[in-house]
Amino acid sequence: MPRCEQVALQSLFDNDSDLYLAFRAACIEQFVHDFELAAALLAAQQDRAAFSRLAHSLKGVLNTLGHTEISALAHTLQIEAARADWTELQGLWLALRARMVAAFGLDALA
Secondary structure, three states: HHHHHHHHHHHHOOOOHHHHHHHHHHHHHHHHHHHHHHHHHHHHOOOOHHHHHHHHHHHHHHHOOOOOHHHHHHHHHHHHHHOOOHHHHHHHHHHHHHHHHHOOOOHOOO
């Protein structure tokens, strides 16, 4: 378990590794749907509010899992969803997605 996850396990899950691992597994399952939603939103290029909500959700989940650096990328995406052009948002999303894939071993989703 990476150090950042150990810190979350201790500080947010009271060292209950079963609870943390169950939460982490559920989050990873949800990431599949989040990736699909982001792809659809980027393809349609018309619902900035939904894209912002997705980024906000990921920011919170990633922070809870202990991945604060990746959470910061999601926060940037959330802020930029309101003002950046879709090409820039796609670049930010791809950077966030790549970090999530690497951090959670989501190679099959890459």
